[in-house]
Amino acid sequence: xxxxxxETLLAREPAGIRVEGVDLSYGTTRVLRxxxxxxxxxxxxxxxxxxGCGKTTLxxxxxxxxxxxxxxxxxxGQDISDLPPWKRDVGMVFQSYALWPHMTVRRxxxxxxxxxxxxxxxxxPRVDAALKLVGLEGMGERRPAQLSGGxxxxxxxxxTVAVRPKVLLLDEPLSNLDARLRVQVRRELRDLxxxxxxxxxxxxxxxxxxxxxxxxxxxxxxxxxxxxxxxMELYDxxxxxxVAGFLGTANIMPGTVLRDGAAQAFEIDGGTRIPLPPxxxxxxxxxxxxxxxxVSLLPVGTEAPGRRLLEGEIVHRExxxxxxxxxxxxxxxxxxxxxxxMGGEGHLPVGGRAALALxxxxxKLLAA
Amino acid sequence: MATTPAIxxxxxxxxxxxAPRARRWAARPGEALAFGLVALFLLAFLVVPVLTVITVAxxxxxxxxxxxxxxxxxxxxxxxxxxxxxxxxxxxMSVAVASLIALPLAYFTTRFEFRGAILVQTLGVLPLIMPPxxxxxAMGLLFGRTGSVNLLLDEYLGINIPFMEGLNGxxxxxxxxxxxxxxxxxxxxxxxxxxxxxxxxxxxxxxxxRLFRRIVLPLAMPGYIAGASLVFIKxxxxxxxxxxxxxxxxLAPQAYLRITSVGLEDPIxxxxxxxxxxxxxxxxxxxxxxxxxxDYATVQRGGGGLxxxxxxxxxxxxxxALIAAILLLVLAPHFxxxxxxxxxxWSYSPLPDGYTLAHYTRVFAESSQYxxxxxxxxxxxxxxxxxxxxxxxxxxxxxxxxxxRWLDYVAMSALAVPGLVLGIGYLRTFFGITLPDGSSLAAxxxxxxxxxxxxxxxxxxxxxxxxxxxxxxxxxxxxxxLGARRLRVVRRIVLPLMAGGLAAGFVTSFATAAVELSAxxxxxxxxxxxxxxxxxxVFMQSPAGRGAGAALGIIAVVIVGLSTWLSHxxxxxxxxxxSA
Numbered sequence: 001x002x003x004x005x006x007e008t009l010l011a012r013e014p015a016g017i018r019v020e021g022v023d024l025s026y027g028t029t030r031v032l033r034x035x036x037x038x039x040x041x042x043x044x045x046x047x048x049x050x051x052g053c054g055k056t057t058l059x060x061x062x063x064x065x066x067x068x069x070x071x072x073x074x075x076x077g078q079d080i081s082d083l084p085p086w087k088r089d090v091g092m093v094f095q096s097y098a099l100w101p102h103m104t105v106r107r108x109x110x111x112x113x114x115x116x117x118x119x120x121x122x123x124x125p126r127v128d129a130a131l132k133l134v135g136l137e138g139m140g141e142r143r144p145a146q147l148s149g150g151x152x153x154x155x156x157x158x159x160t161v162a163v164r165p166k167v168l169l170l171d172e173p174l175s176n177l178d179a180r181l182r183v184q185v186r187r188e189l190r191d192l193x194x195x196x197x198x199x200x201x202x203x204x205x206x207x208x209x210x211x212x213x214x215x216x217x218x219x220x221x222x223x224x225x226x227x228x229x230x231x232m233e234l235y236d237x238x239x240x241x242x243v244a245g246f247l248g249t250a251n252i253m254p255g256t257v258l259r260d261g262a263a264q265a266f267e268i269d270g271g272t273r274i275p276l277p278p279x280x281x282x283x284x285x286x287x288x289x290x291x292x293x294x295v296s297l298l299p300v301g302t303e304a305p306g307r308r309l310l311e312g313e314i315v316h317r318e319x320x321x322x323x324x325x326x327x328x329x330x331x332x333x334x335x336x337x338x339x340x341x342m343g344g345e346g347h348l349p350v351g352g353r354a355a356l357a358l359x360x361x362x363x364k365l366l367a368a
Numbered sequence: 369m370a371t372t373p374a375i376x377x378x379x380x381x382x383x384x385x386x387a388p389r390a391r392r393w394a395a396r397p398g399e400a401l402a403f404g405l406v407a408l409f410l411l412a413f414l415v416v417p418v419l420t421v422i423t424v425a426x427x428x429x430x431x432x433x434x435x436x437x438x439x440x441x442x443x444x445x446x447x448x449x450x451x452x453x454x455x456x457x458x459x460x461m462s463v464a465v466a467s468l469i470a471l472p473l474a475y476f477t478t479r480f481e482f483r484g485a486i487l488v489q490t491l492g493v494l495p496l497i498m499p500p501x502x503x504x505x506a507m508g509l510l511f512g513r514t515g516s517v518n519l520l521l522d523e524y525l526g527i528n529i530p531f532m533e534g535l536n537g538x539x540x541x542x543x544x545x546x547x548x549x550x551x552x553x554x555x556x557x558x559x560x561x562x563x564x565x566x567x568x569x570x571x572x573x574x575x576x577x578r579l580f581r582r583i584v585l586p587l588a589m590p591g592y593i594a595g596a597s598l599v600f601i602k603x604x605x606x607x608x609x610x611x612x613x614x615x616x617x618x619l620a621p622q623a624y625l626r627i628t629s630v631g632l633e634d635p636i637x638x639x640x641x642x643x644x645x646x647x648x649x650x651x652x653x654x655x656x657x658x659x660x661x662x663d664y665a666t667v668q669r670g671g672g673g674l675x676x677x678x679x680x681x682x683x684x685x686x687x688x689a690l691i692a693a694i695l696l697l698v699l700a701p702h703f704x705x706x707x708x709x710x711x712x713x714w715s716y717s718p719l720p721d722g723y724t725l726a727h728y729t730r731v732f733a734e735s736s737q738y739x740x741x742x743x744x745x746x747x748x749x750x751x752x753x754x755x756x757x758x759x760x761x762x763x764x765x766x767x768x769x770x771x772x773r774w775l776d777y778v779a780m781s782a783l784a785v786p787g788l789v790l791g792i793g794y795l796r797t798f799f800g801i802t803l804p805d806g807s808s809l810a811a812x813x814x815x816x817x818x819x820x821x822x823x824x825x826x827x828x829x830x831x832x833x834x835x836x837x838x839x840x841x842x843x844x845x846x847x848x849x850l851g852a853r854r855l856r857v858v859r860r861i862v863l864p865l866m867a868g869g870l871a872a873g874f875v876t877s878f879a880t881a882a883v884e885l886s887a888x889x890x891x892x893x894x895x896x897x898x899x900x901x902x903x904x905x906v907f908m909q910s911p912a913g914r915g916a917g918a919a920l921g922i923i924a925v926v927i928v929g930l931s932t933w934l935s936h937x938x939x940x941x942x943x944x945x946x947s948a
Binding site for chain 2: 063064065084085086087088090091092094095096098100101102103111112115116156159160163
């Protein structure tokens with residue numbers, strides 16, 4: 001079977017997903033608060049957040065396994081909020097894979113087609129196509145218990161795409177795989193999603209997974225969508241301290257905003273002032289945020305025109321290969337600084353003093 | 369400095385003579401001795417008696433050579449063939465009726481948000497804590513031709529339902545007694561199905577009955593079959609219940625009657641024993657086939673069992689009504705037995721004519737030896753089981769001794785040996801052995817203890833194995849690392865951690881041994897040596913003794929119930945100390 005024939009058997013017109021004003025509580029615990037999302041047709045989208053942030057609850061809401069107190073979910077323009085799970089036509093791959101141990105791989109994959117009353121003559125080719133798509137041709141007669149974790153996951157994926165769902169939901173699909181396999185599988189997932197042009201939602205707590213495979217990410221915390229954007233947008237322009245801290249490493253320094261007419265500046269607790277562009281809208285309670293690589297470490301006494309210097313003591317050092325990460329104690333706070341490591345160069349001693357050079361253009365003021 | 373490790377090793381050997389290797393050798397004789405003693409015990413009291421029974425069944429009485437003539441006699445005799453098919457019919461029907469009782473209880477309590485689920489499951493296990501035959505007479509009084517139910521039915525509806533007529537009675541009593549085996553197994557397997565199993569099927573378009581038939585039922589099937597085959601064996605092998613209901617045309621009663629009336633030399637008893645063993649092995653084999661490679665316990669971390677649904681008002685009323693009816697039926701033997709134990713006269717009337725405590729007074733005054741005997745026999749049997757169970761568990765799990773596994777297999781094979789067969793085997797094997805006082809070993813009361821111990825060993829052994837498996841070897845290694853020697857590790861670490869499991873194993877053996885009758889019925893020689901179950905059986909033989917018999921039955925229920933409750937407490941307490 002050619003790749004093209006496979007795709008025509010398994011692909012369909014991609015559908016978008018809209019989540020409108022969803023509130024969901026378990027008893028008195030509010031799990032989702034006014035969630036609004038627009039996921040475009042054919043997009044690879046991630047729900048990213050720490051455990052308990054509501055991402056899996058939102059995914060299960062789309063699949064129909066729980067009910068919102070308010071709001072609705074639309075797939076391909078159709079409101080599916082009142083449909084039971086078996087009528088929604090959204091394919092879900094479970095975190096545990098949920099392969100039925102009493103059925104062979106083939107029977108597992110054929111299940112959804114049988115339930116949809118697909119003609120028998122069509123079921124065989126579609127099961128074959130789905131198994132081939134995930135690279136498991138010839139494994140059809142095995143039982144799930146005879147497969148490795150990675151293979152089980154492929155079966156779960158094949159079982160879901162075989163029914164040509166409108167959208168694909170992946171619940172922490174990489175969490176049960178070992179680290180080496182994870183990198184491989186996430187590439188394969190991306191490749192499969194592109195070939196089938198299938199709108200996909202990927203739930204994960206791992207920012208690296210989300211960054212590497214997804215077109216856009218919704219960062220969630222405590223039931224609230226914090227920010228939606230491409231991985232680079234989220235990293236470079238986080239909307240708040242949570243997003244800044246959850247994606248990548250962030251140095252966050254407390255301080256106060258000083259205003260003098262149109263001019264304003266941020267004074268880091270301890271005294272150093274960073275001038276801010278006039279007219280910059282600074283949220284209340286803002287703190288200064290910068291990434292470890294956006295600051296450089298200079299010997300004490302160096303001149304750095306146009307940059308602010310903060311003096312501190314180096315308290316620890318981690319050699320990371322391409323860079324060296326220093327922990328510097330400045331005005332009571334510890335700041336992480338990444339300096340690129342060039343072959344043969346030495347490093348600064350722990351316990352020594354150094355100056356941090358901050359570039360005003362690369363710092364951000366963010367509220368919680 | 370490259371030579372340092374080697375030099376250090378040599379120095380260490382010199383400085384500390386009991387090096388690890390030497391110590392391991394030193395530990396071996398003790399383990400070998402333990403192995404030998406357990407092997408000898410199993411050989412003498414399980415293997416030899418059973419092999420003796422099988423040999424006699426195939427042995428020509430005159431020449432001692434091999435013959436199939438006894439089996440020919442069995443197959444060509446109408447009475448025996450009728451007994452065989454009756455036994456088969458009663459066992460299969462009991463499985464069917466027990467399933468009808470267990471299915472709704474298991475399904476409703478695991479599938480729906482059900483108030484009182486715990487109560488249902490507790491009451492559902494209650495029948496097991498009563499000797500099955502104890503309820504038989506009470507059931508006759510409640511459901512027999514002139515029992516309470518039929519008297520009422522006749523008065524108001526003019527009908528009479530033959531619940532207790534002939535084989536119906538055996539099926540009725542057995543299925544009410546043994547259905548908990550199906551209930552427990554089925555409930556456990558339903559609870560072990562991860563909700564993702566069901567949700568993924570819904571996600572792919574299945575729901576309602578198709579979802580149940582294609583996903584839930586097949587996943588619960590191994591548990592059901594395990595329970596059902598257990599019910600089959602128990603009913604097929606049971607001797608006391610048919611005897612008490614005066615049903616003689618079944619296999620076990622026939623074997624008993626032949627041996628006790630014709631004599632120990634009559635080969636038909638042995639042929640029937642072989643048939644009983646054969647069917648026990650067969651149904652254990654079917655159950656192991658059903659379970660092989662099917663560890664369907666699919667609950668994942670974070671997942672619970674099946675999603676519990678809410679029932680509509682109408683459904684809830686129907687479900688509660690059904691379950692109430694089933695529980696009423698299930699508790700009928702207990703209720704009937706209790707009524708009987710405090711009744712003055714109870715005959716041809718829905719309820720007794722009057723009430724009295726005289727039966728209890730009589731039992732305590734005349735027959736208290738039954739109670740003390742039971743406590744001694746069951747207590748000793750439980751003790752033997754825990755000691756042997758722990759020894760086997762230790763040899764299998766903590767030493768790499770060749771053959772330790774075989775002790776496990778042989779001990780477990782007692783599951784396939786009906787009590788009646790073990791009893792016959794003991795009589796035949798030990799009859800010729802005389803004790804110093806001139807009496808036969810087969811007539812010694814200790815032999816009853818040994819039979820009880822062998823019968824209950826598989827259950828205690830599994831409890832000991834489980835208890836020891838829960839102890840991570842690293843806990844023991846940590847103790848050794850801190851300087852404790854092997855025996856001290858066992859005493860200070862292993863035994864305290866196993867205590868809960870050992871107590872549970874002891875109580876299981878004790879409680880079930882206390883109401884065992886099949887083997888006992890063969891082995892009791894005088895009523896002074898008889899345990900409670902035997903006394904109950906003797907009392908129940910005559911209408912005048914029924915009240916006292918019922919009182920003994922209630923005492924048995926109290927003993928077993930108390931010890932089950934105790935083991936539950938101990939298990940709960942020990943449960944908090946499982947090692948990670």
